[in-house]
Amino acid sequence: MATPYMTQRRNCWYLRVRNPADLRPVVGCYVVKSLKTHDRMTARNRAVALVATLSNIWNDMRQKLAQAITAYRDEQITASDLKDFLTRHQEEISQLPEKDIKAVAEWMKARIGLLEHDVRKDREHLEHLTILTDAWQEAHSKGVTEGLERAIKLGGVASPAPVVSVVEETAESDTYSMTPWPDLVEEFFRDHPGYSKKTISAYKTTMKQVLAVIGRKPMRDMTKADVKRYADHLRDTPGRDGQVRKTKTIERQMSEIRTFMAWAVSCGYVADRGFADVKGRGRTLEEKQLRQEDIRRAFTSDELKRFFNTPLFLGSKSSTMRALPGNYRHRDHDFWFMMIMALTGARDAEIAYASSELYYLKDIPCIDLRKSGTKTQNSPRLIPVLPQLQQVGFLEWAKRQKAKGRSLVESPTGVISVDAWSKRGNRYLRQVGYTDKALVLYSFRHTFRQVLRTSGLHPEIVNRIFGHETGEVGSGYGSNLSYEEARLFMDKVKYPVFLDHLADRNGTFLW
Numbered sequence: 470m471a472t473p474y475m476t477q478r479r480n481c482w483y484l485r486v487r488n489p490a491d492l493r494p495v496v497g498c499y500v501v502k503s504l505k506t507h508d509r510m511t512a513r514n515r516a517v518a519l520v521a522t523l524s525n526i527w528n529d530m531r532q533k534l535a536q537a538i539t540a541y542r543d544e545q546i547t548a549s550d551l552k553d554f555l556t557r558h559q560e561e562i563s564q565l566p567e568k569d570i571k572a573v574a575e576w577m578k579a580r581i582g583l584l585e586h587d588v589r590k591d592r593e594h595l596e597h598l599t600i601l602t603d604a605w606q607e608a609h610s611k612g613v614t615e616g617l618e619r620a621i622k623l624g625g626v627a628s629p630a631p632v633v634s635v636v637e638e639t640a641e642s643d644t645y646s647m648t649p650w651p652d653l654v655e656e657f658f659r660d661h662p663g664y665s666k667k668t669i670s671a672y673k674t675t676m677k678q679v680l681a682v683i684g685r686k687p688m689r690d691m692t693k694a695d696v697k698r699y700a701d702h703l704r705d706t707p708g709r710d711g712q713v714r715k716t717k718t719i720e721r722q723m724s725e726i727r728t729f730m731a732w733a734v735s736c737g738y739v740a741d742r743g744f745a746d747v748k749g750r751g752r753t754l755e756e757k758q759l760r761q762e763d764i765r766r767a768f769t770s771d772e773l774k775r776f777f778n779t780p781l782f783l784g785s786k787s788s789t790m791r792a793l794p795g796n797y798r799h800r801d802h803d804f805w806f807m808m809i810m811a812l813t814g815a816r817d818a819e820i821a822y823a824s825s826e827l828y829y830l831k832d833i834p835c836i837d838l839r840k841s842g843t844k845t846q847n848s849p850r851l852i853p854v855l856p857q858l859q860q861v862g863f864l865e866w867a868k869r870q871k872a873k874g875r876s877l878v879e880s881p882t883g884v885i886s887v888d889a890w891s892k893r894g895n896r897y898l899r900q901v902g903y904t905d906k907a908l909v910l911y912s913f914r915h916t917f918r919q920v921l922r923t924s925g926l927h928p929e930i931v932n933r934i935f936g937h938e939t940g941e942v943g944s945g946y947g948s949n950l951s952y953e954e955a956r957l958f959m960d961k962v963k964y965p966v967f968l969d970h971l972a973d974r975n976g977t978f979l980w
Contacts, residue, residue: 475516481505481743482512484519506741645689646738651680653688657732667818667887675725678702688738696726696747704750719749766907767915773811773966779901781807782971792900800973805866806878806890807897809836810910812858812964814917814935817894817910818887819848823877825870827854830952833959834864836877838936848936853955857964862973924961930954 476485484502502519504512646653654676658669682702683695703719730744768776780786781804786795791803809820813836822841827834828851835851854863870877876884885893894910921931931937933950 475504475512481507482509482516484516486520507743507746508741511741645740646733647687647689648738649685650688650691650733651676651685653733653738654729657729660732671721672725672729675722676729678722679726688733689740691730691733691739691742691744693742693744693747696730696744699723699726700747700749713753716750716752723747723749765909765911765915766905767919768908768912770965772903772908773916776811776901776903777966777968777971781897781901792897800862800866802878802880802885803893803897805863807894807913808858808861808863809878810894810913811916812855813852814914814921815852816848816914816936817890819936820878821885821887821890825867825875825877825879827864827867830950830955833952833955834859835950835955850933850936851950851955852934853950853958855962855964856959857968860973861968861971865973920962920964924958924963926957926961930957934958 476483482504484500484504486500488500504515504519506512506515654673658664658672664672679699682699683691686695700719700723703714703722706714708714708718727745727747730739733739734741734744779792780794781791784794784796784798785791786793787797788799788801806820809815810817813820815823815836815838819838819841824837824840826837828837829835830851830853834854836854837851839849839851867877870879878885891910898908898910918935921935924931933954
């Protein structure tokens with residue numbers, strides 16, 4: 470929670486401290502200082518440190534000034550000595566803003582009145598104190614500009630009125646990076662080595678769009694309004710397909726620019742100006758009315774049965790005409806990509822780059838995604854190979870791919886990209902009659918999630934094999950798949966369709 474001496478104005482926190490009673494006639498009622506952040510916890514830590522600094526500054530000044538006035542009153546020093554004291558401590562005096570002159574002058578007049586009462590017969594003292602008042606004003610005027618800057622650095626600017634005033638940070642930008650913000654993008658990637666190629670590519674697309682909107686500004690000059698201009702650009706301009714950008718796409722790209730700016734703030738390249746507060750547009754009425762199943766849905770049992778009886782599995786016309794029926798029964802990378810996705814629920818990117826070398830938990834073969842899984846913390850994982858997948862000859866396929874030095878679904882001509890696999894799979898679905906737009910390649914993953922949900926496995930095991938994060942602390946302990954968990958998976962998970970007609974009994978269809 471915020472400290473009692475913190476206050477928030479717009480998106481920034483300020484320190485507001487009431488001065489000790491004996492100093493108020495000189496320095497005013499309050500000291501106000503910007504904490505240069507919109508984050509409450511960061512502001513609290515800075516406020517605690519500044520309070521200690523302010524206390525030391527004003528206690529030291531109070532002690533020195535009191536000693537000098539006392540020495541003058543006791544005639545231990547002359548008016549000239551006191552004037553010299555004011556000159557020597559010009560820097561501390563100059564920390565006061567212009568409006569404190571009046572408060573100081575009133576205090577000096579009060580001191581004159583007291584001394585006149587005590588030393589009524591000595592008129593010379595009055596003349597000396599009048600000179601001192603002029604000296605105080607002269608000391609202040611000489612250093613007011615430089616003094617304000619020093620006051621900000623030292624941690625305190627005084628205000629004589631109880632009304633909160635905001636200190637203008639005129640020299641703030643001088644402490645931040647003059648480097649154009651696009652030139653810091655590569656450094657941002659170096660500080661985030663865990664980003665996948667796909668994530669980096671998405672960030673670069675976002676940064677390219679931001680550059681087109683706001684230009685090559687120095688990082689120190691980046692403002693909240695610049696990020697809002699980019700949000701407006703996403704809201705008002707169509708995407709690559711010429712259609713209005715989806716809210717999910719906008720929020721992903723806004724998240725990327727917010728993450729980049731948060732990194733820049735943490736590095737001290739730019740002041741925290743509330744970049745994290747900028748949001749993309751809300752959902753449209755059509756998006757609010759759109760159900761999740763209208764976007765993507767799982768296959769029904771009948772749809773799955775029909776899928777495994779399409780030409781890719783029973784026989785196609787040729788290697789390039791897989792959607793047309795025929796006598797070509799070559800179980801190649803196309804066959805196995807579809808089969809693996811359906812019977813493991815793995816993501817297309819994970820399968821595309823998966824190793825052909827299987828990992829064994831004792832007698833249980835597992836597909837090893839510990840290198841190709843990068844989307845979430847649980848993505849790097851092992852997926853036990855279900856008996857139905859073994860039945861159609863998967864183990865032999867993986868063995869032959871490994872012998873040829875290829876990845877799990879690599880073609881003879883090389884690795885096929887994720888985008889190419891996605892287009893390839895979705896095109897095949899349309900060619901064999903799946904016209905429902907909610908049925909896409911990713912629907913196999915939704916289907917497998919349903920299979921796991923009905924298996925009776927513990928949710929932590931389900932998420933561990935499926936590659937989802939749970940957000941629960943306990944799920945992070947013992948996160949590696951154990952043999953006992955893999956055995957439960959093999960015994961309990963039953964795919965909803967029989968694949969006996971695809972069983973590889975003698976390896977005839979493997980090559």
